[in-house]
Every structure is written in C-alpha cells, then in structure tokens.
Amino acid sequence: MGFLTTAEPAPGRTVSGSSEWPVSRRYAWAVFALSFGLLLSDYMSRQVLNAVFPMLKADWLLSDAQLGSLSGVVALAVGLLTLPLSLLADRWGRVRSLVIAATMWSLATLGCAVAASYDQMFVGRLFVGIGEAAYGSVGIAVVLSVFPRALRATLSGAFIAGGAFGSVLGISIGGAVAQAFGWRWAFGVMGVFGLVLAGVYALVVTEKRLAPRQDPAECGAGAGTGTGTGTGTGTGTGTDERDRLRVLLPRLFSSVSVVSAYIGSGLQLFIAGALIAWLPSYFNRYYDMPTAKAGATAGLFALVIGIGMIAGGIASDRISRRDPIRKWAVAISCSVGSLVLLTTAFRLPAGPVQLVVLALGALLCAGTAGPGAAMVANLTPAAIAATAFATLTLAQSLLGLAPGPAVTGMLADRLGLLGAFRLVPLVAIGATAAFLIGRHSYDRDVLRLTGVAPVAERQNTEVPS
Numbered sequence: 001m002g003f004l005t006t007a008e009p010a011p012g013r014t015v016s017g018s019s020e021w022p023v024s025r026r027y028a029w030a031v032f033a034l035s036f037g038l039l040l041s042d043y044m045s046r047q048v049l050n051a052v053f054p055m056l057k058a059d060w061l062l063s064d065a066q067l068g069s070l071s072g073v074v075a076l077a078v079g080l081l082t083l084p085l086s087l088l089a090d091r092w093g094r095v096r097s098l099v100i101a102a103t104m105w106s107l108a109t110l111g112c113a114v115a116a117s118y119d120q121m122f123v124g125r126l127f128v129g130i131g132e133a134a135y136g137s138v139g140i141a142v143v144l145s146v147f148p149r150a151l152r153a154t155l156s157g158a159f160i161a162g163g164a165f166g167s168v169l170g171i172s173i174g175g176a177v178a179q180a181f182g183w184r185w186a187f188g189v190m191g192v193f194g195l196v197l198a199g200v201y202a203l204v205v206t207e208k209r210l211a212p213r214q215d216p217a218e219c220g221a222g223a224g225t226g227t228g229t230g231t232g233t234g235t236g237t238g239t240d241e242r243d244r245l246r247v248l249l250p251r252l253f254s255s256v257s258v259v260s261a262y263i264g265s266g267l268q269l270f271i272a273g274a275l276i277a278w279l280p281s282y283f284n285r286y287y288d289m290p291t292a293k294a295g296a297t298a299g300l301f302a303l304v305i306g307i308g309m310i311a312g313g314i315a316s317d318r319i320s321r322r323d324p325i326r327k328w329a330v331a332i333s334c335s336v337g338s339l340v341l342l343t344t345a346f347r348l349p350a351g352p353v354q355l356v357v358l359a360l361g362a363l364l365c366a367g368t369a370g371p372g373a374a375m376v377a378n379l380t381p382a383a384i385a386a387t388a389f390a391t392l393t394l395a396q397s398l399l400g401l402a403p404g405p406a407v408t409g410m411l412a413d414r415l416g417l418l419g420a421f422r423l424v425p426l427v428a429i430g431a432t433a434a435f436l437i438g439r440h441s442y443d444r445d446v447l448r449l450t451g452v453a454p455v456a457e458r459q460n461t462e463v464p465s
Contacts, residue, residue: 036162037197051174052291053284056121064409076402077133085134089134094141106193106194108128178291252391257441283298334365368431
C-alpha cells in the first residue's frame with residue numbers, strides 16, 4: 001500500500017491529475033456545506049459556555065479553575081475518544097457515525113440547559129465532548145474524499161476554521177441570548193440547532209453517493225485480486241481488510257515529520273483555545289463590558305482566528321506548489337509571529353492599540369492548522385485517513401484545546417487573568433521547535449516511506465505499492 005503523498009493519486013480512483021473531482025462538483029460543495037454546518041454546531045455547543053462564564057461564576061460562585069475545567073473537559077473527552085471512535089467510524093460508516101455524534105452533542109447541550117449544579121453541568125459537558133469526539137476527524141476525511149487533492153490544505157484550513165466560526169456564533173449569540181433571557185436559554189438554542197442540522201445531514205449525505213467515480217477497467221482489474229478497489233471477490237474479504245488496517249495503523253507514527261506535525265499543531269492550538277475560552281471574561285473584567293458586548297467582541301476575535309486558519313491553508317497551498325516542504329515554513333512563520341505579537345499585546349495597557357496587536361496575534365495563532373493537517377495527510381496512508389486525522393485531533397486536544405482553557409484558569413486564580421495571558425504565548429516556542437524538526441526531516445521521511453522524493457503538488461507521479 002502506497003502513501004497518499006503529494007506525488008500519489010488516491011487509491012482506487014481514475015486520476016488524470018490533482019484537479020480530478022471524485023464526485024460531481026455540486027454534490028461535493030453540498031457535502032462541504034453540510035459538514036461545515038455540523039462543525040459550526042459542534043463548536044457553538046462547545047463554546048457557548050465561555051460566553052456565560054461571568055453568569056455561572058456569579059450564580060454558582062465558581063473559581064476560574066472550575067470554569068476552565070467545564071471548558072477543558074470537552075476537549076479532553078474529544079482527545080481521548082477521537083481515535084477509537086474514528087476507527088469505529090471507518091468500519092460502521094462515516095455518515096452514520098456523524099449523524100449519531102451530532103445528535104448526542106445536541107442532546108447533551110440541552111441537558112446543560114437544565115443543569116442545577118456544577119457537577120451536573122460537568123456531566124453534561126462531558127457528554128458534549130463524547131458526542132463531538134469523532135466529528136472533526138471523520139468530517140474532514142469525508143470532505144477531503146470528495147475534492148481534488150490539490151485543494152487539500154485549503155479545505156483543511158477552511159474546515160478546521162469552522163471551529164473558530166462556530167465559536168464566533170456560540171460566543172456572540174450565546175452572550176446575547178443569555179443577557180436577554182438567561183444563560184439556560186443560550187444552551188437550549190444551540191442544542192435545538194444541532195438536532196435540526198443533524199436531521200438534514202442524514203437526508204442529504206449518504207455513503208453510496210460519497211463513493212468516487214471509478215474507471216470500469218480499474219474495477220475489473222481489482223476484482224478477484226484484492227489489490228484494486230476491493231469491490232470484487234477473491235481475497236477482498238473482511239479479514240483481508242482487518243489485516244491491511246493492522247499493517248497500516250503503525251504508519252500513523254512512522255516518521256519524525258508526521259509526529260512533529262502532530263505535536264506542533266497541538267501546542268499551537270493551546271494558545272487559540274485559551275484565547276477563545278477566556279477573552280469574553282477578559283473583556284468583561286478589564287474593559288468593563290457587559291456579557292452580551294464581551295461575547296460579541298470576543299466573537300470577533302474568534303472570527304479573526306478562523307480567518308487566520310483559512311489564510312494559513314491558502315498560503316500553504318500557493319507557496320508549496322513548487323516545493324511541498326514550504327508548508328512547514330508557513331507553520332513556522334505563524335507560530336513565531338503569534339509568539340511575538342501576543343506577548344507584546346498583553347504587555348500593553350487596555351485600549352485600541354492593545355486590541356489591534358491582539359487581533360494580529362490572533363490572526364496568526366492558529367494559521368498552522370491548514371499546513372499541519374496537509375502534512376499529516378501527505379505522510380499517512382489514505383486507507384486510514386479518518387484515523388490519521390483522529391490522531392491529529394488527539395494531539396490538538398491533549399496538547400492544546402483541553403489544557404489551554406484549564407491551565408489558563410488555574411493560572412488566573414493565582415496571577416489574575418492578565419498575568420495568565422502573558423504566559424500563554426510562550427507555548428509557541430515549543431510549537432516552533434516541533435515544526436523546525438519536522439521541516440528538517442520531511443524530505444528524508446517522504447523518500448523513506450514512499451521511495452519517491454517530494455515533487456510539486458501539481459504533478460501526478462504514482463508511488464508504487
């Protein structure tokens with residue numbers, strides 16, 4: 001089994017170039033729109049909590065560490081369960097798994113709306129995380145499976161940016177609803193929205209329609225051999241599939257560069273996670289903004305983070321057209337830039353200048369998402385794409401999105417929220433180091449894993465099995 005690198009076409013597809021569309025363009029964009037919508041619901045349900053931090057703190061007399069734990073437990077559950085649930089999704093069917101996941105996190109969000117204590121809220125948030133665990137990795141695998149390979153980093157960045165856009169909506173709408181009707185209604189609105197969207201997704205997106213167009217000759221060649229598309233008879237059995245997965249799974253960690261991509265992407269999202277979780281409280285405390293205004297302002301910064309994700313993916317695709325290793329340069333630049341800008345921002349006094357510098361730092365802090373996801377896709381087998389993205393999600397959750405809000409909350413209890421924010425950007429030093437190591441090893445790792453040196457993204461040289 002070859003690797004789906006920049007030099008390799010997707011297995012089992014007729015590929016005339018990296019611009020080949022596996023399904024019709026209209027349906028591909030419909031799949032993207034609905035998958036993106038579910039991702040919005042995912043993060044709206046996750047981040048609505050951050051908008052009501054001040055209300056929960058006042059109603060239940062919670063510490064910042066407790067508030068951070070309510071936010072971090074979702075990412076922790078996502079990190080721990082993404083890999084096993086994504087493996088199950090690869091077997092049970094990705095569409096079915098996505099619909100079940102969306103239904104679960106939506107019902108759990110409705111449960112949070114009726115929580116009567118911190119403990120009940122914690123349990124509800126835990127089930128939100130369980131429902132969301134497989135969505136990011138399986139969802140992006142579904143999206144990438146219906147688009148040309150040449151759009152991989154752009155789509156990865158755009159899809160991952162859905163998390164930031166969902167955060168914008170969750171924080172902004174949640175803050176406005178909470179101020180008008182109470183914090184319980186904020187959770188209720190998010191839960192109902194997710195249930196409706198899950199129903200639409202189940203009606204429009206099906207496993208059968210996601211199947212790529214294939215050349216009849218290729219299908220015939222694969223029949224009876226087990227080496228083609230696996231649609232024929234002979235050795236193409238469930239046992240062979242399990243044996244193939246058993247061989248492929250260790251390759252998730254088979255190179256220094258892919259491990260570096262996992263680590264660097266995870267550490268960098270520590271910063272983004274901390275900002276998204278705590279900026280509403282920061283504006284409430286240091287700018288004296290009411291809940292709705294603080295949520296709306298923080299939502300704008302979450303939007304900036306999402307724009308940075310998309311811009312990072314687009315820049316990565318364009319810059320690496322002639323040399324794929326340049327994706328690493330984009331990630332390194334974003335990491336270093338966020339370190340400098342955010343460190344400067346939180347040393348400035350509250351005011352317009354601080355907000356401008358803070359926005360520039362937010363723009364870069366998650367710009368590594370697109371390049372990182374593209375590198376993972378390039379360095380892991382296509383047959384376990386969902387599992388590879390699950391591994392990336394695991395790293396992003398355990399190294400970034402889970403500890404980011406929680407650690408920031410613990411630091412805030414001791415140093416104040418401003419003091420905590422002054423330390424958060426230092427995590428980018430570790431992320432930069434990981435990306436530098438990955439860049440140094442990338443060419444050697446691709447050559448070792450595929451036997452083919454990295455080439456321009458537009459070329460179409462098939463890597464032999």
